Amino acid sequence: MATRAPVVRLREAGQPRGLAQRAGILLHGRSRTKQEMLDLATGLEIGGTRWIAPYADQGLWYPGRFMEPLESNEPFLTRSVERCHRLVEDASEGGRLGPNQLFIVGFSQGACIAVEYALRHPGCCAAIVVFSGCLMGPPGTHWSPANGKTLQGLRVFLTGSDMDEWIPEERTRQTAEVLRNLGADVEMHVYPSRPHIVSNLELSEARSFLASSFAAGQPIVPGATP
Known part of the structure; x- marks a missing residue:
């Protein structure tokens, strides 16, 4: 297996650097496009946001399945997570935007990278x-x-389905439980009979989640003591 680092390209939308109130990193799914994620961001309707959509080489953040041993997806997994970290650091604009003004939106493989990033x-x-x-x-x-x-x-806004051909419902529920036990505030939705897509309903509920997360004042600074 080749070990070269993924070539990641970027597209941006929304507020420009220096003027944005917050920044969102958009991580696409396997073989999907950054434009699809930018279209998704439009549906989230979070004003004042600088949207940053990278693209992984060949449309893959890692080559295997998410339930394989982590080492089987290396070095691509770590490189993709660290690429995400560099994007988050760049989105902070040297500290103008703090961690409480930064967030990540991922679909499928990109969503798995978002969870892995939160842990690392x-x-x-x-x-x-x-x-x-x-x-x-x-x-x-x-x-x-x-x-x-x-x-x-x-x-954390976490979605799944009882009919998703890629992500078993059991793993969605386990993810919610583990993240809660680690201290995260998790809002989970499992949609009946929904295929492996982002439905209009979950887009609407994600919009409400983000609106409440960044409404009036700032959310809790991650890692802070209540």
């Missing part, structure tokens, strides 16, 4: 929107944030 870099963003994604690794994996931290202050 706790405290770096206020919220993640996980459309049809979950924790990575086989059954029996022990999940915990890096450096002995918790996910206190992180808000």
Whole structure:
């Protein structure tokens, strides 16, 4: 297997650098496009946001399935997570935007990267929107944030389905339970008979989630003590 780093291209929309009130990183699914994620962002209707949509080489953030041993998706998995971290750091504009003004939206494979990022870099963003994604690794994996931290202050919008051909409902529910036990505030929705897409209903509910996360004042700073 080749070990070259993914080539990631970017597109942006919304408010420009220097004027945005917050920034959202958009992570596409397997073999999907960054334009699809920008279209999704339009449906989220979060004003004042700088949207940043990277694209992974060949449309893949990692080559295998999410339930394979983590090492089987390396080095691509770590490189993709670290690429996400560099995008979050750049989105902060040198500290003009704090972690409480940064969030990640992912679909499918991109949603799994968002969850993995939250574990490896706790405290770096206020919220993640996980459309049809979950924790990575086989059954029996022990999940915990890096450096002995918790996910206190992180808000998570997590979706799944009882009919999703890629993400079993059981793993969606397990992801919610694990993230809650690690301190995250998780809003989970499991949609009956919904295929592997982002439905209009979950887009609407994600819109409400983000609106409440960034309404009037700022959300809790990730990692802060209440």
